Amino acid sequence: MTARVLLLLIVLLVTLSSPGLADWNVSKNVTQRSTIFLRGYMDEIFIYQTEEGLAGSKLVYGSRGSGTATRTVTSYVDEGEISFNVQGEFFYQPYTPQTSENDLLRALRAKNREVGTVVSESYAGGVYLINDPLASQNDVPVYQISSQGRGAARLGTW
């Protein structure tokens, strides 16, 4: 069983700086400090960029799985650089989050090709679901989703 125990120790320090400054109008800088201790299941992602598209600096960090985790993320982003530091210890232990057994499926997808927006939602394995979606596509696309339930819900937009 020792083979199934995963011990991972990470210390990562990244500083990305682009040759030219990005031109931010509103934000001056972003600071983040996050420490978590967890015994269970986690799924997290951090995404940073100084500019949209194929420009500037980008950084993505994520971790997912079950076990015991202690990690600290410290980051600083401004027009010129992304500074990111993560320090953590992750021990694997099996953990199964509760999922209900039900084959009730629902899905909705709305597109506005003129403006270029898509929103989709799907619900699976629900025990109960109260759902009140609203999609107006006349002039400005407005997608409003209000759902309460137990089970898996998937929402997306791009």
Add this chain to the structure above:
Amino acid sequence: MGFIMKARVLLPLIVLSAMLTSPTGLAAWSIAGNVTDHSYLYLSGYIDEMKIYQTDSGIAGQKLVVGTEGSGTVARRQTAYVDEGGMFFNEWGVFQSEGDLRNALCAKNYAVGTVISESYTEIEYLIKDTVIFQDDNVSIYTIASEGRGTARLGARVRDGPEGATIMTYGGTYIGDFNIRQEIGSGSALYLPCL
């Protein structure tokens, strides 16, 4: 005649474009000077409460929604101060249930381009201390939560409506968790307890 027709069309256009391009300033309240809210609650039973604050209506200013729903034991304290320039909000609480209690908060700052949301479901126990400060220049979100259940956190920082999405964060934590998180954008002196 042609000139008058042109002026009729152009003048409203100029006024409209001036309104749209004017920099976002303070919300202009006519009557209310400020709003303060001090609330302490102890409950053993069922709760369903929601509070919504905003400095401006529509897609402008700062917003905050906080709510708790379900049955269990709740001891919570809220402090809020809202005026034209921004808002301060703190919720400190101890929540206990047999998994049928939910607590959530979402704060948005349209002037700066930041949003944070936290939700706790299937709470067996939760000790939380969330501090939100947001005005037209700065957003500071401080979360300290310890508990057993499901915690979901998310945040986004965008450089205004047309700007780049600088930071995106999403996390789901299930089980025993202890979370200390602070996200700030803008410039201000802040001394958080973490």
